[in-house]
Amino acid sequence: MDQPVIPFDLARMFIGEQPPLFYAEILFRTVLIYLYTLVMLRWIGGRGVAQLSLVEFLLVIALGSAVGDAMFYPEVPLLAAMAVITTVVFVNKVLDRLIVRFDRAKRTLDGRPIALVRDGHILLDAMSHRDLGIAEIKSMLRLAGVENLGELRVAYLEAGGGLSVFRAHPPRPGLSLVPPQHLLNPAPAKDKPLAMDGQTCCGICGVSTGAQIIATRGRCGNCDGQTWQAPEWPPGIDDELKGSSKPME
Structure with a gap:
């Protein structure tokens, strides 16, 4: 039988039961899934994302999932969700800078008319x-x-x-x-x-x-x-x- 959830158990809320090295895995998994999803959205093209750029569209999806899971599921540690959110925002900022500075990056990520x-x-x-x-x-x-x-x-x-x-x-x-x-x-x-x-x-x-x-x-x-x-x-x-x-x- 599952143990009952103890309200405001700070260890469960912030750290969970995972070993510390699991947070390195979270960073790797987040970057990998982010980039893979970006490739899939790029394949779909402008028809699928309406007026948002691919990077903006993916940011909404990734943040929505990371934020929502941490709010609703007690087994999701807050530090794990914060690590995901930080990684997604950091990757998004890097891609934004590449799009602004390099036309080739913009064509690769957003496509062309x-x-x-x-x-x-x-x-x-x-x-x-x-x-x-x-x-x-x-x-x-x-x-x-x-x-x-x-x-x-x-x-x-x-x-x-x-x-x-x-x-x-x-x-x-x-x-x-x-x-x-x-x-x-x-x-x-x-x-x-x-x-x-x-x-x-x-x-x-x-x-x-x-x-x-x-x-x-x-x-x-x-x-x-x-x-x-x-x-x-x-x-x-x-x-x-x-x-x-x-x-x-």
Whole structure:
């Protein structure tokens, strides 16, 4: 039978039953687990950590566990928890200094921005780098206030998960992002008259091409899709700009 817990037993609270050398093991275990978790979070990438950097995200996890265990479990010595907290904060400060002083360390720990959209169409390379789907990219763009891919010159997914949007001047006709697609977007184009100025755009990634691809049932060279629809002008474009616009290349 387990011995009953004696309240305010200072030896149990601060030291526990472990030998003194166990504290050296705690330091080793903390550093090892911290670095291993950092590698795993780096593998997950910016999608998994939202607006926090990987180092900040890991700091929250590590401190939350160390602080919580010491508060709730009487068998966890306070000195052991304090050793873990001190080690985590020290490692975090070292990594912070490396990130501030060395660009290579920042790229290694936090990653680098990835282009999601360029010249009005979604880049498929971004999906493989960050494990994103096209629907997720479109959702992120809508949250950034983008209604049509034709508005964009380039959009970047930052290392911390934020989205940087740079708009095209002037905008061009492109794929509408306004949901729900089956109600608000035009139906897939089935013949040339549905395409604007002899152009059509991929209904999946937004790549524009000549409308003849519809008749030949060709596939998109970017995403391999076969859904084609008429490009739309972004909202708020005046008729003068529409009339002076040249067909997309």
